[in-house]
Amino acid sequence: DAGITQSPRHKVTETGTPVTLRCHQTENHRYMYWYRQDPGHGLRLIHYSYGVKDTDKGEVSDGYSVSRSKTEDFLLTLESATSSQTSVYFCAISEWRVHTGELFFGEGSRLTVL
Amino acid sequence: GQQVMQIPQYQHVQEGEDFTTYCNSSTTLSNIQWYKQRPGGHPVFLIQLVKSGEVKKQKRLTFQFGEAKKNSSLHITATQTTDVGTYFCAVTQGGSEKLVFGKGMKLTVNP
Numbered sequence: 001d002a003g004i005t006q007s008p009r010h011k012v013t014e015t016g017t018p019v020t021l022r023c024h025q026t027e028n029h030r031y032m033y034w035y036r037q038d039p040g041h042g043l044r045l046i047h048y049s050y051g052v053k054d055t056d057k058g059e060v061s062d063g064y065s066v067s068r069s070k071t072e073d074f075l076l077t078l079e080s081a082t083s084s085q086t087s088v089y090f091c092a093i094s095e096w097r098v099h100t101g102e103l104f105f106g107e108g109s110r111l112t113v114l
Numbered sequence: 115g116q117q118v119m120q121i122p123q124y125q126h127v128q129e130g131e132d133f134t135t136y137c138n139s140s141t142t143l144s145n146i147q148w149y150k151q152r153p154g155g156h157p158v159f160l161i162q163l164v165k166s167g168e169v170k171k172q173k174r175l176t177f178q179f180g181e182a183k184k185n186s187s188l189h190i191t192a193t194q195t196t197d198v199g200t201y202f203c204a205v206t207q208g209g210s211e212k213l214v215f216g217k218g219m220k221l222t223v224n225p
Contacts, residue, residue, distance in 0.1 A: 035215075042202060042217035043157065050211060058212060090156060097211060102147060102159035103204075 002104035003027050006091050012112045019078040021109050023091030025071075031094040032074040033103065034058075034066065036087040043090065049074055081113045118205050120216035127193050128224050134189045135219045137203030144206045146186045147213070148177060152199045160201075195223050 003026030013019055033048040045058030047066040055066050065077045078085055088110050092103040119138045127133050145164045149157040161170050163179035170177045176189040190197055200218040
């Protein structure tokens, strides 16, 4: 398996609190992604990064921000968590652009917002 | 935005049966990838198709890209209980860096 670590793996928080999920890779891959997975919706792209300090929005970016200050770390922040952000969050990495490369996924972070 | 439909959403088969699932787009695709996610697990890459009409095989799995590059199929021969999981197609269009996933096809197998 690719060297991807997501933390925390499980978190329960209250509405209105800030939450940061961390994705750490040891593969030195350029591209990193955050997806959320919800029943009936499949995997939806939140944000992605194509290099240090280079990020862009995905399909469902409202309410989320990201940062990538180092190649190996990609942080996803919920500034003020809402119940609609209860989900399983997957980080993914790719060595190449998605036209030519596959995604390697982390184990996922299950977030519950009460 | 990019829309991709997977049909059917659910498939229940008897062990040993063959079946086919489809991924359809209204627009021309640059490439298509297929992933499998076991229950409680994370998505794992299976295959990528790039060329019109391309066919690739992995043991009992056959993947095909449509001639117009607007659809793809996954055919599983002699289904086994190890095939259980959700299969996702994921697509890119044009020069986009965004890989958009379908909602998935959940497969259950009766032993």
